[in-house]
Amino acid sequence: MRREAVGRMKEMGFNAFALGGLSVGEPKELTWAMTKATCQELAGVDAPRYLMGVGDPLDFWEACSCGIDLMDCVLPTRNARNGQALTSRGKIYVKNSAFRQDQGPLDPDCNCLTCRRYSRSYLCHLYHAGELLLHRLLSLHNVAFMMRLTGMIQQAIAEDRFDAAYREFRNNYGD
Numbered sequence: 001m002r003r004e005a006v007g008r009m010k011e012m013g014f015n016a017f018a019l020g021g022l023s024v025g026e027p028k029e030l031t032w033a034m035t036k037a038t039c040q041e042l043a044g045v046d047a048p049r050y051l052m053g054v055g056d057p058l059d060f061w062e063a064c065s066c067g068i069d070l071m072d073c074v075l076p077t078r079n080a081r082n083g084q085a086l087t088s089r090g091k092i093y094v095k096n097s098a099f100r101q102d103q104g105p106l107d108p109d110c111n112c113l114t115c116r117r118y119s120r121s122y123l124c125h126l127y128h129a130g131e132l133l134l135h136r137l138l139s140l141h142n143v144a145f146m147m148r149l150t151g152m153i154q155q156a157i158a159e160d161r162f163d164a165a166y167r168e169f170r171n172n173y174g175d
């Protein structure tokens with residue numbers, strides 16, 4: 001049915017194509033099989049492909065490997081409001097007691113305002129004090145992280161080393 005839909009959409013001639021109804025709880029293998037199959041149907045069409053509701057860093061890589069150009073999701077800011085930070089070494093929860101005395105930045109590889117000005121210790125304090133400033137600081141960082149991530153993916157594609165860059169990211173980020 002998706003193949004048929006793509007065929008009809010191509011006939012109508014749109015400037016861009018959106019893939020919906022995926023990443024809504026189905027197994028990941030199915031998400032990527034459907035995404036890949038849909039992008040293959042769009043082969044040769046010079047128009048961006050947009051996948052709705054994908055915001056996990058590893059899913060960004062996977063979606064791009066299927067041929068997706070654009071994604072969006074509430075994950076980076078919603079998770080920020082729950083105290084979760086996306087970092088180059090994986091997700092961390094600032095509420096963890098391990099961060100109470102940690103004067104280091106949230107993500108040593110990040111140059112965002114939060115990472116430049118605030119320590120993990122301070123962010124941990126904000127969480128436990130119920131300070132709403134935490135939501136803003138972690139949202140700033142998580143959005144900066146996703147922007148940096150998309151830049152990394154763009155550069156890897158431009159330099160024709162997508163697979164190696166994806167492996168390297170996954171090794172540092174973990175699962």
Ligand SMILES: [Zn+2]
Pocket residue numbers: 106107110111112113114115116140141142144145
């Ligand atoms: Zn940061």
